[in-house]
Amino acid sequence: MSESDAGALTRAIQSAWSGQPSAKAKRYIGAFFNASRTGKKIVAQVEGKHGTYTVSILLDEHGISSACSCYIGKGGGCHHCDALAFAFLQDKKSFTKIAPTRFENVNDLASLEKYLQGVTLEALIKKLSEQGITQKAFAESIRMSPRHLSAIRSSELRHHYFHELGATKLACLWVLEHIKPE
Ligand SMILES: [Zn+2]
Secondary structure, three states, rough: OOOOOHHHHHHHHHHHHOOOOHHHHHHHHHOOOEEEOOOOOEEEEEEEEEEEEEEEEEEEOOOEEEEEEOOOOOOOHHHHHHHHHHHHHOOOOOOOOOOOOOHHHHHOOHHHHHHHHOOHHHHHHHHHOOOHHHHHHHHHOOOHHHHHHHHHHHOOOOOOOOHHHHHHHHHHHHHHOOOOOO
């Protein structure tokens, strides 16, 4: 039997954050709100020096990674990410478990919104490329500059959201449904 998502995530976080939290990280450990876990990803928010930051830790086929919307947290590694790791290890129950919405179950605007929130543009572009459609070709087909598409894609991963993020995901989904690989 395979290990539960929560169990796998816990073990990965334990091995990546095995030491003690720094003094800077400690201040944030009990301060998170809107904490949730979807599968092997946790997300929470915290009040930082320059506003509210969104912080996440994800375990996927590439291993464990973290990201934060603060100005140094682009690729993870800031003390908010460290604090989130320790907050999860200390009190997993404070993270609301969210069941991912499956694409087949999208049947109204509310479920569409949930689905779009639960899938990254990165993942959708990867699916396109598995169907033989490059990021560049997709961007050009909807008359978006490939550079702009890249910006939308990478910004989402560090919790900065372009207004057209949802619409771009929808465009990907349409292409995935309707344009079949040759
Ligand atoms: Zn940060």
